[in-house]
Amino acid sequence: MYAVIVGGGKVGLNLTRELIEKGHEVTLIEQRRDRYLSMEDELEHVAQYGDGTELWVLERAGISRADLLVAVTGDDEDNILICQIAREKYLVERIISRVNNPRNRQYFDLLGIRPVVSATELILRLIEHEVPQYGLVHLLDLPGERLEIIEMDVAEGSPAAGAHVQDIAMPDGSLVISILRGGDGFVPSGDTVIEAGDEVLLCLDPGLEDQVTALFSA
Amino acid sequence: MSFILIVGAGRVGSSVARSMLASGHEVSVLDEDPLSHERLDAGQATTWEDAGGRFTIGHALEVDALREAGIEQADVFVASTDGDNTNLTVAQIAQKMFEVPRVIARVMDPARAEWYAGQGLSTICPTRYAVEMFEQELAGV
Numbered sequence: 001m002y003a004v005i006v007g008g009g010k011v012g013l014n015l016t017r018e019l020i021e022k023g024h025e026v027t028l029i030e031q032r033r034d035r036y037l038s039m040e041d042e043l044e045h046v047a048q049y050g051d052g053t054e055l056w057v058l059e060r061a062g063i064s065r066a067d068l069l070v071a072v073t074g075d076d077e078d079n080i081l082i083c084q085i086a087r088e089k090y091l092v093e094r095i096i097s098r099v100n101n102p103r104n105r106q107y108f109d110l111l112g113i114r115p116v117v118s119a120t121e122l123i124l125r126l127i128e129h130e131v132p133q134y135g136l137v138h139l140l141d142l143p144g145e146r147l148e149i150i151e152m153d154v155a156e157g158s159p160a161a162g163a164h165v166q167d168i169a170m171p172d173g174s175l176v177i178s179i180l181r182g183g184d185g186f187v188p189s190g191d192t193v194i195e196a197g198d199e200v201l202l203c204l205d206p207g208l209e210d211q212v213t214a215l216f217s218a
Numbered sequence: 219m220s221f222i223l224i225v226g227a228g229r230v231g232s233s234v235a236r237s238m239l240a241s242g243h244e245v246s247v248l249d250e251d252p253l254s255h256e257r258l259d260a261g262q263a264t265t266w267e268d269a270g271g272r273f274t275i276g277h278a279l280e281v282d283a284l285r286e287a288g289i290e291q292a293d294v295f296v297a298s299t300d301g302d303n304t305n306l307t308v309a310q311i312a313q314k315m316f317e318v319p320r321v322i323a324r325v326m327d328p329a330r331a332e333w334y335a336g337q338g339l340s341t342i343c344p345t346r347y348a349v350e351m352f353e354q355e356l357a358g359v
Contacts, residue, residue: 053303055329077279077303081330089333104279107307110315 001025004066004092006052006082007073008035011098015070016046027061053081055089063090071097076104083113114144136213139201149177149203150212156196157218166190173205174212219243223292223318225278225308226299227254230324230344234296236262239271246272248287249299278308289316297323306334313339 001024005012008030016028028043029052030036036049050057052073063069069086071079079097086092099105099118108116129137140149154161160168165176165188178201179188185201194200202212220243224235227249235258239245247258247266255273258266266273276283278299289295295312297305302325309323322340325331331343 053330054327055333075303077301077307080307081303085330085333088337103281106281107279107311111310 001067002062002065003027003068003070004029004058004061004063004086005070005072006078007071007098008032008039008047009072009074011072012070013039015072016043020046029057029061053078053085055085058082058085058090063092066090066092068092068094068096071095073098074100076100076107080107080111080113084111087113136209141206143206146206147203148206149201150209151180151199151201152213152216154194154196154198154200154216155218158196158216159214160194160200160216161196163194164190165192165194168194168215170215171204171208171211174208175203177201177203220293221246221288221291222294222296223248223284223287223289223312224296224298225249225284225287226297226305226324227258228298228300229257231296231298232257234298235271239269244270244272246274246288246292248274248276248278248283250275250277278304279311284308284311284316289318292316292318294318294320295322297321302327302330306330306339309339 003019003024003026005016005026006029008028012028016026019026026046027048028046029048029050030039031051033049036047040047048061052058063086069083069092071082073079076099083095083097087095097108097113097116099108099116102118102120105116105118108114137151138148139151142148176188178185179192179194180199181195200216204212222238222243223246224231225248227235227247232254235245235247252275255266258271258273262269274283274287276286289312295318297309299305305323305325309321312318313321322342325334325341325343326345328343328346331341335341
């Protein structure tokens with residue numbers, strides 16, 4: 001695979017190292033001269049100096065034959081532009097962008113730039129996982145596919161506690177896919193009895209959170 | 219009379235803002251630097267507000283600031299900050315999120331200006347004009 005990475009900060013540099021280690025071909029574009037010079041010692045021809053939002057710089061990096069473009073500069077507007085140009089002008093099939101300010105995520109969505117990675121949101125997700133609000137944790141969101149996987153604690157006295165999986169009035173578009181009990185996880189069948197204190201993983205269409213929450217909380 | 223929102227009031231943005239106001243348009247300016255407000259006032263008989271202009275402090279990509287500056291009522295949106303990529307991004311936000319009927323972005327890089335123009339965005343590239351003028355001046359050399 002040939003990957004073009006724009007932005008030679010910590011993320012870009014370490015990503016470059018990892019991808020090379022895995023045997024991929026990589027070009028890393030960095031626009032700050034001092035940073036470029038310090039990484040050139042290590043990366044040699046893999047590092048290229050220039051503004052990755054300039055078309056000729058992307059072309060010099062061989063953007064047209066890239067299988068993947070990763071935009072990880074510290075500037076969201078730059079990342080948006082790089083991704084747009086890579087995808088729409090140079091027809092790069094796969095793009096990944098970093099979102100620096102979570103408030104700008106809506107603009108990536110607006111312009112169809114996905115997937116995006118936001119360190120702030122990832123850490124928030126982890127905090128949510130450690131300190132769940134409403135007992136519900138989002139494990140995976142696939143908005144494009146309109147699917148999500150959530151984790152919930154089963155509360156004592158909830159409609160689900162003590163019930164067979166097949167008897168729980170799960171709304172259409174939702175499914176219990178796994179039960180975590182006493183440190184073990186297993187895939188339930190219809191006659192599995194859910195116990196208070198279990199953690200259940202549910203696969204569901206977005207928008208059903210409130211309905212399923214009602215089934216597993218008291 | 220149109221309502222014109224200008225984001226980025228450097229030398230170009232502030233001059234365009236003043237001339238549009240003088241032509242009788244309603245003009246609102248958004249800039250993150252309070253100094254650009256002074257630039258609007260400099261050398262004028264009245265302050266920008268007394269002349270009828272609006273000024274909002276905020277960053278081009280802040281939705282709240284764009285709303286406060288009146289983007290939802292704007293007939294024309296001008297992106298003239300000093301960053302090409304900021305201008306191209308906020309111009310597309312004005313076009314796609316707020317459906318402003320006329321959107322113009324200043325883009326210093328001719329290559330980017332040309333490509334985005336091909337994507338249906340009005341772009342103005344000062345660099346291209348400068349090159350053309352140099353070429354004219356140097357034509358007889």
